[in-house]
Amino acid sequence: MDNNKVTIEELQALIQSKDVRRIRELFDEYNIVDMSDLVEQLQIEDVLFVFKMLKKNVTAEIFSYLTYDKQEELIEAFTGPEIQSMLDNLYSDDIVDFMEEMPANVVKRVLQNAKPNQRAEINKLLNYREDSCGSIMNTNYITLKRYESVLESIQRLRKLKNIDRALGYAYITDSKRQLIGSLSLKQLLYAEDNELIEDIMDTDLIVVKTDDDQEKAAQLIRKYDISTIPVVNDEGKIAGAITYDDILDVMEEETTEDIHKMSAITPTDKPYLETGVFAMYKHRIVWLLVLMIGATFTGNILLIFEDHLKTVAYLSVFIPMLMDAAGNAGNQSSTMITRALALGEVHLTDMLKIWFKEIRVAFLCGLTMGIVNFFRVIIFMGMVDVQTSIVVSVTVMCTVMVAKLIGCTLPMVAEKLGFDPAVMAGPLITTLVDVVALLIYLGLASVFLL
Amino acid sequence: MDNNKVTIEELQALIQSKDVRRIRELFDEYNIVDMSDLVEQLQIEDVLFVFKMLKKNVTAEIFSYLTYDKQEELIEAFTGPEIQSMLDNLYSDDIVDFMEEMPANVVKRVLQNAKPNQRAEINKLLNYREDSCGSIMNTNYITLKRYESVLESIQRLRKLKNIDRALGYAYITDSKRQLIGSLSLKQLLYAEDNELIEDIMDTDLIVVKTDDDQEKAAQLIRKYDISTIPVVNDEGKIAGAITYDDILDVMEEETTEDIHKMSAITPTDKPYLETGVFAMYKHRIVWLLVLMIGATFTGNILLIFEDHLKTVAYLSVFIPMLMDAAGNAGNQSSTMITRALALGEVHLTDMLKIWFKEIRVAFLCGLTMGIVNFFRVIIFMGMVDVQTSIVVSVTVMCTVMVAKLIGCTLPMVAEKLGFDPAVMAGPLITTLVDVVALLIYLGLASVFLL
Incomplete structure (x- = not known):
């Protein structure tokens, strides 16, 4: 204030x-x-x-x-x-x-x-492996005894050293240090003095293991609306706990990673201003080169059709627009699916539902784009003949549809094969749909304009 | 478990x-x-x-x-x-x-x-306005009295109805309902029975107002590592509190919005599978059309240079690769800056630092791309003459550099003008740098290849 x-x-x-x-x-x-x-x-x-x-x-x-x-x-x-x-x-x-x-x-x-x-x-x-639950857990947790009363527990806790640094949750273990229950300090505060810990503790435990990925803890904390999740080792003994504030950091890191991957940047974990020029160069050049080499395909397609491009007037004029439209359309679908996968909103089992939805969206988008393009060409590019306009418009419609289907499929395939869907989104889709767009365009042009 | x-x-x-x-x-x-x-x-x-x-x-x-x-x-x-x-x-x-x-x-x-x-x-x-702190706050907060003892407070709280639904923080107000302090239930539990609330409460309050944007609450909760932030009205009276779990949702929503904007999708707040086909169509078609109309520029540039494209062999073959390289390079920079702005890692005052960093990164990336491209063309596309290869390679170098500078500048300009930087990233950058790439390419070609 x-x-x-x-x-x-x-x-x-x-x-x-x-x-x-x-x-x-x-x-x-x-x-x-x-x-x-x-x-x-x-x-x-x-x-x-x-x-x-x-x-x-x-x-x-x-x-x-x-x-x-x-x-x-x-x-x-x-x-x-x-x-x-x-x-x-x-x-x-x-x-x-x-x-x-x-x-x-x-x-x-x-x-x-x-x-x-x-x-x-x-x-x-x-x-503990970096990014594992063990590496971000806190070991300053409190243990309560199952047969102790609320009053006894509170009095015992108050005497502990450094108690103000302890977490907001207490854990209850059996004689073998196996985790059997949890209790928030709020529950402890509101319980009656003479109640037994055993009777008020929660036994439907949500836990992670020390070697689970930190993302799993993040997902569980979000799903179950809990502030703290206990971490157990392979034998089920409590090792520590992860709190919401660490999860906020994890979520932010993972999202930045995803966003960077979608834009063809290999992930960094340092803030922008703290990253050196050479490190930044390294994180960017790899994908730029891969994608440029990939563009050899689009170049080769154009080489094959070079004669067409020279014979048919204005044919090459529409290449940039077609490539952009295909890239944008594919990118939209791949981004939506990648993000939905990351949030757990869709799963591999939803594949058919997704296809059916995307096919209809793609048809609507493709149709609109085709029609609008026809009038765009007629109005703004008067010198182009009607036949070429129609071929271009049909190409827009087809490529947008195909691009969207490729865009929604690739992230799912990546997930299925155990790759990161985020890498499939963005530039990689763009390069791929470029090839498709050119093939459809020059194919249609060979048939109808020669 | x-x-x-x-x-x-x-x-x-x-x-x-x-x-x-x-x-x-x-x-x-x-x-x-x-x-x-x-x-x-x-x-x-x-x-x-x-x-x-x-x-x-x-x-x-x-x-x-x-x-x-x-x-x-x-x-x-x-x-x-x-x-x-x-x-x-x-x-x-x-x-x-x-x-x-x-x-x-x-x-x-x-x-x-x-x-x-x-x-x-x-x-x-x-x-309360949607996305304001008032609209996501919880009004089930507990109020404590400043002159009450810890024991009295605990006993009073235990008698309240629905107390188990209350938040983990208690707030202390003066006689005019002005917020003067806060206390976590953990602190209350660990304090001595006879201490006064006034003496143990925190007075360095971090608060938001009911009409503040929810993102402000998210930033403060992250910055100060607190689980709950009190919300006050214009007169400083407490109105509710926002908890970390709502903030997790806010962060996720805002990030999804940003990611969607970067991929030219107008933001939705429904999960993928719950969004209807027509709604999805609406969220995608707007940007697709805008960007297609924008591509009229690239088309017109090519129309102007049509004769060159027909005269100089293989000139049009490299257009897709140049456009992709420029788009990818620009996209990388705009994404990094947009994300860094969203996380508060960079600010408008860092403009010069960012430019200086990006110029050096851009130079390194451009140089590498130019050199690699030269050999790529010589090796994979043997029929292209050396002079054309050189012009293409110089174009790659220049466009990558220019694209990166545009990419890092636009999000900052958007932020400065009060627009959302995320909208500037991605497809809009791509369309813009396409124009730049074509102008540089055909300009250089006119001078050196005719």
Whole structure:
């Protein structure tokens, strides 16, 4: 609500004058995310100065919001005990997050200064495959006992160290650490003091495994409207939990990947401004080259029909329009199907339904385009004869229809074969339907215009 | 964890044999989302039968997971009191959700059967602009009193009706209903019994207004890693709150919209299979026609250069490849910038940085493409003379560079002018850079090949 944010100049002035009391007040008063934005801009000595006067859980939270560059600088400047206390106060998923991005020497420095149990925990987490549920899960979950009463549980939780860093869900395990139930802290708060945990816990558990893909967790959290999903290992023992905020990040990453693939860019996971020129070049040139080589086909088709192109007046004039129309029509269908597949709105079993729908949509689009094109040519390109206009219009109609069918089929085929449908959408469809458009056009022209 | 889900046949058999006890057990045992999937497939009489034997809060939850078609059928089949009790047990945002999709007669029927206070509440919520924070907020929030102790608060909350439907955050207001603080139920649970709410509440409030765009709530929830954001009216009084699960939906909708716009489809908000053929036709044909009319330019350019195309051997053979290369290159840049703008990774103030980066990437891509193209032509299209190959290769290089610069500039210009950058990406870029590619190609050809 408070729009009068602190400025970086004010903070620097307070650091200059060593106004410890006011600095502590500031970090207490303003949102930690906004304050982290300011800390990001400070010199490293100033950050260390500020960190020394704040509570350890506050500095840990700030640390988790800094950029990887700043985190690296800080780790290098920290003393051993400072690293240890930072690790003590960070969420486990935040530790993995920054450790994955640090160079080897920094990782080594962190592990050397970690307590043995911390080191074991971090190593375990770092060993999960990237993008697996294990790699993004949080291990600061709470366990409740099934035969404990609500009051006993609450009293026990309140005494735990670092309890405010724990998740909003509690898990109940049996004697073999098998997960048997879950309970939100909201449910715990509203239950009667003397009820047993066992009687109020949820037993219809939605879980993922440590080596499941993170996308699975995202889908389940969305489908079941839950804020937290427990992660179990192969033996069904609880290993951690994934929360909605990590899922927001996962969803955004996956969508960016899909969008980039649809535009023939190999996926990156760095923000635009943080990606170097050469890295960007690499991510783009591969597909550009593949697609250019692919265009050898369209070139060869035109080579074969070169005589026609020279004999029949205005024949080549319509090639760009036909290619664009086909590309756009195919792209629309492939994009809709790819997105619907990604959202789980359609499945492979819907293939026939999709075809039937697309055929009708394609017919309507093709017919409209053909008719409009006929009048477009007559009105704007008067010198073109009626016969050519008709051939062009029929070609528009046919290519739009064929392009749409190819566009809706390829992503499904890709999904079926275990490829990523997103790669099939966009430019690849365009190149393919270009070939089809040219063949239909020059085929029809050979028959009717020669 | 339980993969042995109930089948629709089992459920139907239980309904046939009127096995009330077992049906109740099923709905208790299995996840409500999965059970809703089954209810969706039942005949309407069976749904009514099942609803009669379940608790009202359970039927309300199931109702919120059904498709709009099923909801409409149910409302029409419900008696007045049934509608009333359904409204009593639904979350306010779920009510608005389905009311917005119902035809006028169903809306009327619901409002007629609502209690006066329900009716006023629903009307108020329905009046918020679609996609505004007011339209997706939940009004089932809890208010705490600043001078109450933790124990008093918990005891008071436990006595409230429908408390299990309330959100995970509580809000604290002053005597004028102005929002002054927030508290998660987790914080409440872990605080000491005798602490005052005032002393433990958070006062660095992140809020949105009822008429803010829902995307603003999504951005803040992501930025500040919070699960719930309070919504206030113009006078700063609390009106409701938006939760992470609504934000997941908002993010998905907005992304689908962006992806569709990038592929020249006017946005829809219905899932693929629920959208009718004619609606789908309408969403696609507009852009297809606009882009086809736009292609009149490329046609006219070719008309002007018709004599060249006939005189110089193989000139028209390379037009498809050049257009595709330009379109792909432009598309890559426009997509990256559009997505980065949507994620807030880049801003208008970064314009110069972006240009400088894109110019270098464009140069590298253009150079590579030009060189590879030269050898591609020499190797695969032997009949083409070296001079033509060189002109084509230089054209590839120039058009890729120009296309990339246009591609990165247009989305920024759109953003600056208040248009949606996504519309600028994709097909519109393609049509535009086609014209540029042809002009460069035929211009160079006139100079060097005639």
